[in-house]
Amino acid sequence: MQNEEKYKFGLIGCGRVSENHLSALTSGNIPSELVAVCDLDPEKAKSKGEKYHIPWYTDFHKMMEEHPEIQIVNVAVPTGYHAPVVIDLAQYGKHIVTEKPMALKVSDCDAMIAACKKNNCRLFVIKQNRFNPAVVAARKALEEGRFGKMVMGTVRVRWRRYQKYYEQDNWHGTWLLDGGVMSQQASHHLDLLQWFMGPIKQMFCKTATRLLNIEVEDTALATFEFESGALGAFEATVATRPEDLEGSLSLLGEKGSVIIGGHAVNKILYWKFDEERPEDEQIKTQFSQDVPNVYGRGHTPFLADVIEAIRLGRPALMEAEEGRKDIAILTALYESAACGGKWVVPGCPIEKSRLGKG
Numbered sequence: 001m002q003n004e005e006k007y008k009f010g011l012i013g014c015g016r017v018s019e020n021h022l023s024a025l026t027s028g029n030i031p032s033e034l035v036a037v038c039d040l041d042p043e044k045a046k047s048k049g050e051k052y053h054i055p056w057y058t059d060f061h062k063m064m065e066e067h068p069e070i071q072i073v074n075v076a077v078p079t080g081y082h083a084p085v086v087i088d089l090a091q092y093g094k095h096i097v098t099e100k101p102m103a104l105k106v107s108d109c110d111a112m113i114a115a116c117k118k119n120n121c122r123l124f125v126i127k128q129n130r131f132n133p134a135v136v137a138a139r140k141a142l143e144e145g146r147f148g149k150m151v152m153g154t155v156r157v158r159w160r161r162y163q164k165y166y167e168q169d170n171w172h173g174t175w176l177l178d179g180g181v182m183s184q185q186a187s188h189h190l191d192l193l194q195w196f197m198g199p200i201k202q203m204f205c206k207t208a209t210r211l212l213n214i215e216v217e218d219t220a221l222a223t224f225e226f227e228s229g230a231l232g233a234f235e236a237t238v239a240t241r242p243e244d245l246e247g248s249l250s251l252l253g254e255k256g257s258v259i260i261g262g263h264a265v266n267k268i269l270y271w272k273f274d275e276e277r278p279e280d281e282q283i284k285t286q287f288s289q290d291v292p293n294v295y296g297r298g299h300t301p302f303l304a305d306v307i308e309a310i311r312l313g314r315p316a317l318m319e320a321e322e323g324r325k326d327i328a329i330l331t332a333l334y335e336s337a338a339c340g341g342k343w344v345v346p347g348c349p350i351e352k353s354r355l356g357k358g
């Protein structure tokens with residue numbers, strides 16, 4: 001690590017998730033150097049600037065102009081602002097890492113990709129759960145064909161959010177800037193479902209707002225038919241009481257099954273294949289991890305992958321095109337829900353969904 005070139009980072013958005021970025025970038029575990037931070041709110045920018053002993057800004061243009069040495073910029077602003085901020089930021093020609101979900105509309109994802117292409121910078125979308133050791137192990141088993149023909153994939157998000165979570169700012173729980181549990185919390189799990197199960201042929205969805213006073217859904221159920229013929233089940237709610245229960249992924253195949261649970265898809269609960277291997281015995285203990293909260297510990301390996309992809313000129317696991325996939329799925333799910341649960345296909349013309357609209 002000592003002789004490795006350190007990549008210089010800036011961060012835009014010093015809110016709740018920013019600490020996952022800042023602690024990863026300053027951990028010493030990846031070749032990164034934090035140069036400057038920015039937030040529209042001077043208190044937040046100042047507090048992070050002072051904590052990490054770096055300059056802080058309230059205008060990202062000023063940060064970029066005064067720090068041309070920045071090579072990669074992380075964007076952690078409210079979801080509805082990902083597209084305008086990334087498109088504006090691309091003019092500086094620096095690589096960009098944006099938080100999930102990539103945007104609220106597929107057309108915004110396309111505009112973000114086009115702006116970065118035009119300015120010769122790469123765009124990555126954070127899906128840190130793909131880097132959880134338990135998920136990495138299951139993906140390896142899939143790639144090695146250990147599951148055989150896939151039968152069914154299920155993701156569940158049973159988390160707790162109270163009204164005060166939605167009242168602490170003016171964007172959570174709005175159609176314009178956030179979306180509901182499907183967009184905000186479960187976009188990770190939708191991504192995992194499609195990553196493991198492959199392209200979706202069709203899907204239908206029902207949503208409900210059961211306990212929270214918000215304009216979007218707090219609860220959702222969806223069924224998928226994958227192009228392979230396998231089926232998928234999706235269940236997400238932030239109305240779980242009295243505490244977080246799980247963020248999980250189950251994979252059922254003709255030759256074996258895996259269940260990854262915990263609060264953040266972080267613990268292997270079940271792992272059994274017809275053809276056993278010696279390493280299976282230790283898999284639960286070796287590849288499960290404890291997490292401090294539902295964000296998990298994946299930002300560090302995610303950013304390590306970004307840095308290595310840039311250094312070696314190879315693709316990263318979460319390039320923008322990959323981040324766009326769950327936005328196409330999300331908008332189709334919202335379309336289905338808005339139509340009372342009709343079957344829809346990804347990429348269908350979106351007319352009914354209010355996602356990304358006021």
Ligand SMILES: NC(=O)c1ccc[n+]([C@@H]2O[C@H](COP(=O)([O-])OP(=O)(O)OC[C@H]3O[C@@H](n4cnc5c(N)ncnc54)[C@H](O)[C@@H]3O)[C@@H](O)[C@H]2O)c1
Binds near residue numbers: 044076085
């Ligand atoms: N990967 C994860 O597990 C994870 C977890 C939480 C949040 N997120 C995502 O991260 C993003 C931010 O979420 P959060 O909970 O930190 O939100 P937040 O509201 O706590 O913080 C967002 C910050 O961005 C600032 N901001 C807005 N526009 C700006 C601009 N133009 N320039 C500079 N600063 C600006 C706001 O002032 C605010 O402080 C969202 O897209 C969210 O979905 C991801």
